Amino acid sequence: MQNSRRKFLEQSLLSGYLGTIGGNLLANPSSQSSSAALKKAKVIVVGGGFGGATTAKYLKIYSGGKIDVTLIDPAQNFISCPLSNLVINGQMEISDLTKSRLELERKYGINIVNDTVEQIMPEARKILLKQGGTMSYDKLVLSPGIDMMWESIPTMKDPAIQNRFVHAMKAGTQTLILKKQLESMEDGGVFAISIPLAPYRCPPSPYERASQVAHYLKKFKPKSKVLVLDANAEITSKASLFKRAWSTYYPNMIEYRNNHTLVDVDPAASALLFEVQDDVKASVLNVIPPMRAGDIAHRTKLANINQRWCEVDFLTYESKIMPNIHVLGDAIQSSTQTPKSAQVANGQAKICASAIYHLLADLPIDKNPNFSSICYSILGDKTGAHISTLHHFDKNTQSMAVIAGSNSISTTDNPKEYLSAIKWANDIWADTFI
Ligand SMILES: Cc1cc2nc3c(=O)[nH]c(=O)nc-3n(C[C@H](O)[C@H](O)[C@H](O)COP(=O)(O)OP(=O)(O)OC[C@H]3O[C@@H](n4cnc5c(N)ncnc54)[C@H](O)[C@@H]3O)c2cc1C
Incomplete structure (x- = not known):
């Protein structure tokens, strides 16, 4: 051109x-x-x-x-x-x-x-x-x-569980719940973000969220970690930019795992259950369901x-x-x-x-x-x-x-x-x- x-x-x-x-x-x-x-x-x-x-x-x-x-x-x-x-x-x-x-x-x-x-x-x-x-x-x-397609995460059909493991993909009440959960998390805790297979609303937004949560943790709870559990094979947007930023600004703070398809949650254990991999327990579960x-x-x-x-x-x-x-x-x-x-x-x-x-x-x-x-x-x-x-x-x-x-x-x-x-x-x- x-x-x-x-x-x-x-x-x-x-x-x-x-x-x-x-x-x-x-x-x-x-x-x-x-x-x-x-x-x-x-x-x-x-x-x-x-x-x-x-x-x-x-x-x-x-x-x-x-x-x-x-x-x-x-x-x-x-x-x-x-x-x-x-x-x-x-x-x-x-x-x-x-x-x-x-x-x-x-x-x-x-x-x-x-x-x-x-x-x-x-x-x-x-x-x-x-x-x-x-x-x-x-x-x-x-x-x-x-x-949200709640039927793909059966336990989350319950509105009480939806209000606990929020998606925050519609701004408002859920955004504020997630903010509060981040602030209440212990130093040394894990903030897990589960991302559905594309297409979903705003492809880069969950990775931006991982970056901005890490930005907060680095300042206030430096022993903590962000765990990104992605159903996709790769970061769906701006992959090289996110990878560079994560290793430069938040070394060892953000862990990215691909091909993680969520099939349910376990509220008692505060855990994410995957199709193939082991369950993952975390202090905060930010569950973004298929849409x-x-x-x-x-x-x-x-x-x-x-x-x-x-x-x-x-x-x-x-x-x-x-x-x-x-x-x-x-x-x-x-x-x-x-x-x-x-x-x-x-x-x-x-x-x-x-x-x-x-x-x-x-x-x-x-x-x-x-x-x-x-x-x-x-x-x-x-x-x-x-x-x-x-x-x-x-x-x-x-x-x-x-x-x-x-x-x-x-x-x-x-x-x-x-x-x-x-x-x-x-x-x-x-x-x-x-
Ligand atoms: C964390 C996050 C960050 C984002 N950042 C960006 C960004 O930087 N740049 C960008 O371009 N996009 C961004 N997006 C995506 C963007 O918000 C959406 O793509 C956009 O809002 C889509 O517009 P819409 O009109 O389809 O839906 P919306 O803007 O969600 O509007 C839908 C409206 O319909 C109303 N409604 C629904 N059902 C009914 C009904 N039965 N009767 C009456 N009203 C009803 C709702 O109340 C709502 O107000 C982001 C999204 C998220 C979650």
Whole structure:
């Protein structure tokens, strides 16, 4: 690849990572009739996280406020997973990651409903709310994130055990429980992290967690150890960067064991039970179970790929099996090159919002959508590193593929990229909620 093209791609990623490159996003309604159709159109967005809130906001922006958009989420505020590993080791507060959705209502006129969607009735184009009442839609957008496959760890079907061996892969209460467990651990104890086979939410996040837990232990409980028990054959993201950081900053403190598939836990012994290897006892068990699309997608039978992920048309994010329901974010089936991340959910949301607007206005949709994926991790004491790619729609596979030569990865973690990671988080929070 020519140097100038590589440079252009890197610049696109590192400076404008929250835009899409190219695309036909801002076409105006071409006639009075399409404008009238838009005015009556009702879109309900289920899930006010990175995917859902961004879709709701951009539906309003692209339609000039004409589409009637309702955003439903049980919680008044959103708590961000990105940077939540820094809450576990005390470098940040949960309040730093808590974002209000009120600006979406005030600035863009989105109707915010704090409730849970209990049921979707695709034939009738209606949803049922937990607190009672139904709502009708022309288009439904689902970005419910992930839920856990508790059936693969039988003892953990018990909610009391789930609250003891927390995953902390949804930021909030569980993040704070894990922080408390780390603080209460004896010096000389073992903090074990069990990682499921990919795909799971945010591939590098468990390894970032190992790094940041070790950062805390080095300072406060230096005789302790982090044990990473990974079902995968190798660290699934930024492997060489993590290995270098672990041996440089935390020598003999982080032990990594691959091919460890968890089959159950033993609460009495505080132990992890594996398919092949011996049981492992530890002071803290951070059990990250296998994941699938959020419960509402699963219950609606939208998760048609291995009963885990939802299959969509990558030009519109419409479900392949249920018309007028669009699914995005962590809940969908995507290529192995596409991580389940906030950055990717943000890009998908803009493509989905643009497609829905164009469909409702009876205008042609963009046939060449693209987005960027950039993922920072914090490895040392305020040092960060990134991995990034640009993705475009591949007509042959009808899915999003990495643009050849667009890959970029830090050579080593460094203080500048810690600051870039914080800036990235602030930018995506603003792009989603303000
Ligand atoms: C520790 C950690 C660190 C991470 N770091 C990064 C990072 O640095 N960069 C990055 O890009 N990504 C990161 N991620 C991944 C990122 O958080 C997710 O990929 C992203 O949140 C996915 O967006 P989503 O919209 O699919 O789901 P979410 O953002 O989880 O939003 C789902 C929303 O749906 C709501 N919901 C679910 N069911 C219903 C229902 N029935 N009715 C109403 N509402 C419902 C939930 O309340 C929730 O608010 C990290 C994840 C973790 C766990």
